[in-house]
Amino acid sequence: MRAALHRRWAKLAFALAFVLTALGPSLEARAEEPVVLWHAYRGAEEEALEAILAAWGGPVEVLAVPYDAFSTKLESTVPLGEGPDLFIDAHERLGNFRERGIVAPISAELLARSGGAEAYNLGALEAVRFEGEAYGLPLSQKCIALYYNPALVAEPPASLEAIAALGDAPDWPEGVYPLAYEARGAYAHAALLAAFGGALHDPVADDYAFEGEAAERSLDYVLGLIDAGVIPEDADGALVTNLFKAGKAATVFSGPWLAADLEGVEYAVAPLPVVEATGEPMRPLLTVEAIMLSPHGAEKQAARELLAHIAGPAGARIRAETARSLSARTDVPPSDDPLLQAFATQAAQSTPMASTAAMRAVWEPANRAIRKVLRRDLEPKPALEEARRRFDDVRRPPPPPANPAPVVVLLGMLSLLGAGALVHRARKLGGASGTLDALRRSLPAYAYIALGVVAVTVLVILPIFFGAGAALFAGKPHEMYYVGLANFVAILTARGAPLLSTGSFYVVLAVTVLWTVVNVFFHLAIGVALGLVLSRPTMRLRGLYRVLLIVPWAVPSYVTALAWRGMFHRQFGAVTGLIHAINDLFGFSLEPIAWFSRFSTAFTANVATNVWLGFPFMMVVTLGALAAVPKDVLEAAEVDGASRWQRLTQITLPMIAPTMIPAVTLGAIWTFNMFNVVFLVSGGDPDGSTDILVSEAYRWAFTRDAQYGYAAAYAVLIFLLLFATSRITDRFMTGSKEDRA
Amino acid sequence: MTASQRELLESIAAHAVILAAVAFSLYPILWVVSLAFSGSTSLEAQVMPVPTDPTLDNIREVVGSTRTEVDGSQIWLFGRQLLNSIVVSIATAVVGVAIAIPTAYAFARFEFIGKRGGMRLLLATQMFPAVASAVPLFMILETLELLNTRTGLVLCYASTSIPFAVFQLRSAFEAIPTDLEEAAMVDGATRFQAFLRVVLPVARPAIAVTFLFAFMTAYNEFILAATLLNDERAFTLPVVLQRFIGEYDARWDLFAAGAIVVSLPVMLLFYQVQRHMVAGLGAGGVKG
Amino acid sequence: MVAVKAQNIVKRFGEVTVLRGVELDIPDGAFAVLVGPSGCGKSTLLRLLAGLEQVSEGKILFGEREVTQLEPRDRDIAMVFQSYALYPHMSVRRNLEFGLRLRKTDAATMNQRVGEVAKMLDIAHLLERLPKDLSGGQRQRVAMGRAIVRRPALFLFDEPLSNLDPALRTQVRVDIRKQHDELGATSVYVTHDQVEAMTLADVLYVLEGGEVQQRGRPIDIYDEPRNCFVAGFLGSPAMNLLRAPLTRAGELWRAGEVAVRDAGHFSKLRPDAEVILGLRPHDLRACAEAEADLHLEVEVVETLGPELTVHGVLRGDAQRQPFIAALPAKLAVQKGERVPLRVERLHLFDAATEQSLR
């Protein structure tokens, strides 16, 4: 017995030791503090950076952050004094970084050390300048140009119309597009828009500009290209690359990043063509990649030195050679690489992208408008008007500060009420002595829950309290100010837009409810059906089937969500493969579906994924509930002459219902807040129409200008909805139980 | 049609239904597996999930990732990240379950002031979307200087695993007859000894299931991990996997290979514990 | 090995009062049985003795020692639960050893005691099994063993036989009594089965409504129930209780038609009072017409081997209250017959207070 006890203590000690090692300081404390550098490079550019860093003596800690997460991570770390000393990013986010205090200006001394202002292309340096101060040093310039496949077109076509006409040639190979580019994205469209005399953003007024006749004409023009079969309608970056690599696109508009993927493929690059319809050349947006200093990095001597080193001429040469990137420096001799020469020409013919917050807010509405038009959901004019509204919506001025007095009074009243309730409670317990007695009897229980109470309070209640409290505030995370109920008012009035316009609270709520109902229905139907079939008394292989059927539960849900996203991929997804197979087998001619371009199909894809994830839980619960149904009741019913169906509907189902109801409630809450699937599978596509309330809240909190208070108000509304619903169903259920009794 | 014919037909139908469901549940998995072992990512959509040009290169590439440290030494990055995931998940489960056990026991067995209110409050917290409490949690960790550490991550995950474990375990403890503890107490045990030596061993299956769920939530979580961690060596596996499919550059083959490596341990654990699931699954855990 | 005294025990659960001033006085070494209908508070009282619940008012004494506030483990008791409460994760041996281990008994003693008890209860061959692999009867014996092995001063039993089939129940009942006599410890036994109560008890407590209705030797209570409840509760078939006016003609008292021959036994007779007449089925004898006090119109006859249980109504009973008589089998009573009956012994209760008129 001693031995057993010792073993137990040993186990406990082991567990504790494990926890302590897990919790102990793991990665901190190093002798010489290295400079921390973040970037989003991959492939050759990453190699070039490594080579440049290798040439520098001091310690550097490099982190390759995924492009998609780059700015979120900067925003969440740098203001807290965490994160990198140096980071490399496109200049277009500078405005935002500057507002948030993520980036520090480059001192004149530092600029001089890297060669002075004259060492940089004027345009490139201008792009990182604000009010006369540079907020980073340009490394390279990027814009799109024309790639062409010499095997299909010998010479770069002079005009867009000439490219379009390629397909009319009699010997044009079957299934080859004359042109491919990301027509659905505003970034590539901006080049075409420029040829029509339009722009996405007006730099003078710092305002949205994607509207008016030029914009409409440019969109009509693209529609024409699609109708004529010149370009694929729904190409994303990966498809453009793949088409060009496979020789299925004669020309593409793409940036220098494409070259990295074209190893072993024959290609050439030329400036973008002229649009004959207007006689103007296409002008792409120019992005300047710059290296920037975070405020705490600016304090570090080593960080400043490294910055100058990376931006310096030696670095530029390595980048040009290793990664073929177009330098922004004037003191590096022009390269004889034809690719770089073509891009240099194009860069001279480009518009530097504005880096203001307004420019950043242009993208989402502009992208959505273009997609809607290309999908022919809307005519260009209304689509662009809608986009304008969306832009204004995100850029709307923050609500004015409100007087916090009412809330203070309210809080005071609430605490009075709480105190009153406590007194009432105590009186019911038999006055002071009764209360003391009850408290005394509660003491042992308090000893058991003490740890849990502390943990839950700190880790759950406090964050929720502050999270909910933030709903009454607006502004950037570190300078929030009280605005009263303005956030709620804005949400509930759809920010002034029609109440049923896309993205309004009510529409998203309707989608969420539909999402919950449909999912819970399928979970329940499939789970119960499989449970019933599996628990047939004569069922063989039951154990094996059960094990196979709960596989979806065992696999990490983000893995499955992403796998399903892949399966619904229009080009190489398995679902498309299935459609092809059906066509081959039955001679049908079903078109592969672009799943995420219509609400109905995108929603279906989300539901399919979530049903797949969720039915095993219901099945297992059903099996458990069925195991508890006594056989004799069913036999009694059979003797009474009940048919199978009657036995199912009148005995089995009612008997398992009490066990199922809590599981269904739980499932409904989970589904209502099922962020992963929506976020990873459809990502809200098309146009955020498949977003549910939580993912919408997430967008407000982490994209769209980090309107955290606004997101918090969403969260509070979600909470209130769920809470009210659960109270009502609770009432309803206890009520009906009493009726039965 | 005789009864036995009918039985046969029904049985065939039953197996057909189940097999269809099995196909539905296995297909995505096989799809990932075939992608992971394919040497060439073809542009063509494939129906049959069989690898083209079978190879282990993808797996090798994912698992073999290394990193050169500041001092020039090489570390096995993937191993480090796998360790992170496992340590964080086990610590989350241990902390969550260890804190939840006494709490759930008190809720199941004792009468005390605040019991009903406490349970309601805990249930209500589950309805508040994590999106909104993530930022305050982030700030709390920041003041504790725990950002970018495993501890910080464990604390974050514990904030979801503790309430969940309390619900699960409370219904598990409620299902254990009070007679058992009373017998132990009459036999000479203190309340705490009875809890330790009788209730806990009897509740082992339920504790195992709860542990599994807590482990799985931590092991599978990626949004918080992606926001909180800024050091490659501190990454957990979901963050690593997510990086394979960016918006502009999707390496589905690597993602698939990584997915397999990541899923295997958790699936093994799941199948170890799932036998208890019918018994241990406290679906009644939600009743306030 | 300890006398048990409970003084004015009151137990409340929130608003409901379950026990209202219960007094127990169980001599050292006695076998006390608490009997009463379901929900009357027997288990609660037992659990108070065990220390599993706290009294709201009153005092409990084991011998000279006041134990009211003590924890169960400090009371030197053992308890057998209705569900047996065997620890499902421990073998039978570990179940038996559990209490000893907690008291840090050394291994040799433990082994020896477990061996003795296992032999005594005939469970030696089951020691390595888990409770789930035992039959109901075996489990019951293990539960008994777990109590016995600790050699407590006081045994508490909460309906330990109710999960056994009737044949086994009789046998185990006898075993329990035998073991009690061997061990000599005081026992308190809760049941709602009156046969168990009658056969086992040295001291019997009849409980109802949270109060002790009567305390005494079983036979005394059977013979002289203090009130209608006790009268109706003990005895099988149950006593016939009929409302009747009490009349007096000279020295002869009559309850309804029935002559009260031993009126001297009743000290509280008042003429023209409404009474309840209690007639045990076994106190009725079939007789000649001339001797008859009552006539039973037979409706159903149940044959139990040596005797018949005859159901019917009394002649002249306008309310047609059901009435039962236990008659020798050889009488061969038939349905529809009218059987003249003579009352050997009767009980009288005040109709209002239901208290005995003795």
Ligand SMILES: Nc1ncnc2c1ncn2[C@@H]1O[C@H](COP(=O)(O)OP(=O)(O)OP(=O)(O)O)[C@@H](O)[C@H]1O
């Ligand atoms: N923990 C409790 N809380 C509230 N009421 C209780 C509690 N325990 C028992 N009661 C009530 O006390 C009364 C007596 O219960 P007890 O279990 O003592 O009855 P019993 O005589 O043992 O009945 P049975 O023969 O059915 O076991 C019942 O009405 C019961 O509902």
Ligand SMILES: [Mg+2]
């Ligand atoms: Mg009882």
